[in-house]
Amino acid sequence: MRRSGEEKVAWRYFSRDVVPFTAMITVECATVGSNTLFKAATLRGLSFYVFVFYSYLVSTLLLLPLSFIFGRSKRLPPSKYPLFFKIFLVGLLGLISQIAGCKGIEYSSPTLSSAISNLTPAFTFTLAVIFRMEQVRLMSSETQAKILGAILSISGALVIVLYKGPKVLAAASFTLPSPPTISLRHQQMTSFESSWIIGGLLLASQYFIISVIYILQTWIMEAYPEKIRVVFFYNLIATLMSAPVCFFAESNLTSWVLKPDISLAAIVYSGVFVSLFSALTHTWGLHLKGPVYVSLFRPLSIAIAVAMGAIFLGDALHLGSVIGSVILCFGFYTVIWGKARENSTNAVAGCEHSPLLLTHVAEDEHLLVRYDLCK
Known part of the structure; x- marks a missing residue:
């Protein structure tokens, strides 16, 4: 009987914590x-x-x-217009976010x-507080940690956008370019630096x-959980x-002809x-864990992007990005700590009124069993 209960708790932990955690990392x-x-692809003219x-x-x-294949026939809510x-x-x-993001990149x-x-975590947490999806108790350490983290x-994002700084890590070069190539490269870097702030502002608006989309999707899933x-x-x-919109903005018809190259692959x-896998995973995660949890995984993309940019695009790492990223990550983990403390406090408070918990605590003293039985 006890083994059956432990297996049930282990499966519950796997399905509610391990699977969403792995899925969110895969999405990033x-x-x-x-x-x-x-x-x-844009460097090739896309x-x-x-x-x-x-x-x-x-x-x-x-x-x-x-x-049609996997969609269940769940009835729509009585009021369909909202x-x-x-x-x-x-x-x-x-x-709008896709266009702003592509232009920003x-x-x-x-x-x-x-x-x-x-x-994204700071924006999402702020909106969740405004729409009363997150609890705010200004005197509690959990809420203070989440506000400080936001x-x-x-602040870290502003440092990255407004201060570029010198190169910390330059892209590796195995051949010495000719003087005309160096001149062209200098012109490209000058143009790149002048558009850095514009790109940052577009990307900030995208996130x-x-x-906002996370908040809306959470509401939609509550009313109609057909992901x-x-x-x-x-x-x-x-x-x-x-x-x-796109046909009007891109009137050159030859640009719409795709060839089997990197543009088609992109x-x-x-x-x-x-648009498919990530959207479905985020929608499922929003229904299961809420908007703040989904948004907390965004900072993990920094290390992935730096590695891919250096390997495939020859991007250099600048001091402003390093300083800003450190501040951002510190804020990210501060929000995570506050969120974890809040969940733990709520779980223990709810367990005080659970007779089932008291029985299992007498059998097993593990905090994991105590926590999961309270969910």
Whole structure:
């Protein structure tokens, strides 16, 4: 009997903690990979408007059969208009954030995008507090830690955007370039530095919009927990809205002709692993764990982006990025500590009124069993 209870607790811990944790890390790897491929494709001439439209189109076409195969026949809520309006808003905001993010990466780099993504936990926590999805007790150490962490995250992002600094780690070069190449490289770096702040601001706006989307998706999942169909509908909305916008902005018809090169690879990868896989995983995580938990994994993308940028794009690491990232990570872990303490406190408080807990505590003194039985 005791072994059966321990196995049940172990499975509950695996399904509610290990699987979401692994899935969120996988999503961050997929997102950084998409950003790196997109940056490499833009250096080969890919228009980001073409990238945005085709990415949404690929995910929508893949989700169409999946929504019928795996979508359960769960009834819609009695009041359907608020649900459809929220899905429409998610599609619209998703399109805006995608365009802002692609343009921001075009101006800067995937590494900066990953660094600025550390603002997502701060933005999400602030919005969750405003909409009463997170508890705020100003006198408690948990709330103070979360507020301090949010402030540090924003401060670190500002350091990265406003202060670039000297190079700490330059890309390796195995051949000496000729003088004309050096001159061209100097001109490119000068142009790159002048657009650094613009790219940072665009990326910051992208991750603020993503935080708003997390809040909206959480509400949608509470009313209609059909993950595949919800993701399909807002991808369809984004595809339909992006068509006129992108075709108007990119009027050169030759840009819309795709060839089997890195541009096609970037579009297919983004459509499958970002617009489809990442969207489904985030929607599932929002339903299971809430918006703050999902947003806390954004800072992990920094190390992934730095490695991929150095290997595939030849990006250099600057002092401002290092200082800002350290501040961001410190703020990130401060928020995590506060969130963990709050969850632990709530779990123990709820256990005081549970007779089932007292029985199992008498049999097993492990804190893991105590904590999971209270969930």
